[in-house]
Amino acid sequence: MRPQKVDDKTLIEGLMTVLRSKGFDGASINDMAEATGLKKASLYHRFPGGKKEIAEAVLKYVSDWNNKNIAQVLQSEEGTPKSRLDKGLLSIKNLYNNGDSICILRALTMENSADLFGVQIEQGFELWIESFTKLGVDFGFSKAKARKVAMEVIIKIQGSLVVSKGMKNQSPFQQAIKSIKETYTY
Amino acid sequence: MRPQKVDDKTLIEGLMTVLRSKGFDGASINDMAEATGLKKASLYHRFPGGKKEIAEAVLKYVSDWNNKNIAQVLQSEEGTPKSRLDKGLLSIKNLYNNGDSICILRALTMENSADLFGVQIEQGFELWIESFTKLGVDFGFSKAKARKVAMEVIIKIQGSLVVSKGMKNQSPFQQAIKSIKETYTY
DNA sequence: GTCTATAATATGATAGAC
């Protein structure tokens, strides 16, 4: 065996970048090879199932990231609810490059990819909603109010990302993050 | 010349359905042929520029639709602001099949399509924002407040569509429409 | 204007050398 040219994490992150900027149909194996520095056949060696397996691995990585940087941060026992909110929102800002990137769940929510990865996409959204709901409860909201606010938060993040990308202007996203802080602290 | 098999409007609407459910890269000319009942070569006859020209024609159709059903309705001289809001929101509900469909501007906001149709997409969002801003002014808001509310409305619509599609549940979209009415009437 | 047939290219995927 030759030495591994690209480590797993770097590889997955490169693949994720391609998938979320081009979508499942728009991202060719060649695109992925160029982005990661591996050749097509090497990608097939590491993901024998081809493009579908690649997307599944990326979604698994995203799920792990969400658990670590959203769920665990927002629901941690340490720190005040406010400090956890700030930390979570900072992770989100970085995740979306301050409004310049698309959410990969959104990028994969087209007919073809939604058919293939519907469950993973659904669970991704669920995790965010549950995490923000629990945070709202810690802020003193009733369960019902907390869930309502959580939905509004997720919707605001997703919507502002769509608008920011469509209008080539990051401020809708940045404003949305600000207003989410106010939602919880006033 | 043989008789025209499909009229322009029916054709464009069929093409629009394919484009917004599969995206620019995901929609093949064959998909479009099947959806419209024409053969590939016939599509090339009517759109010599191929897929790009098809998408441009669809975006032109969308722009006209927006002018007629959003801009003109919201900014009409007739009726109360509230009645115009209700009429516009009803058009929006129908446009997105009550939360079951994706916004075509969103579907075409991927790297490839955004590069090709960036200006049209940008103008599409602009039109919505301007229209809702003017409506807000008619409701008695200051210009600044009206624009802020308009941005929140667009973001809420786009975000709720993403979440509804991702979670296979139309209620986020339906709730969003309700809450938009409240935004203007309380 | 629509169709069948076909060309040219891109893409997903595999075989086999190193």
Place this chain on the structure above:
DNA sequence: GTCTATCATATTATAGAC
């Protein structure tokens, strides 16, 4: 584990009959 070479298929696009 990575690579070059290759294949089969899908896709964009065109030619020419009706």
